[in-house]
């Protein structure tokens with residue numbers, strides 16, 4: 001799991017789009033041959049091996065698929081954290097942290113939305129930001 005987390009951080013720079021209104025959207029790849037959407041962005045379609053891919057903004061909201069609370073991780077991560085898979089409407093399953101959430105209150109299929117969050121700090125104590133998801137609360141838009 002730590003490798004996936006590292007990958008998520010390294011990719012956060014070009015895999016996230018921030019709108020002026022604060023909306024955060026993940027940016028994946030769309031295959032020009034078979035139409036499959038992929039996240040994180042890739043150069044080769046995992047479904048048909050085509051290299052005809054283009055950048056595609058994904059929905060800001062998705063549904064929680066599964067999650068677990070992580071109590072042990074490499075140095076630098078704020079613990080504990082919630083690691084989860086989120087399904088986006090584009091049929092993409094994204095591995096990400098869930099932030100600002102009570103683990104006890106999480107439910108399968110609950111709506112979550114993308115945001116930028118501080119997930120840890122590097123060796124010099126600088127905050128590391130990346131994308132994460134947070135439960136959508138009623139009245140929030």
Ligand SMILES: [Zn+2]
Pocket residue numbers: 031032033034035036045046047048049050
């Ligand atoms: Zn394809």
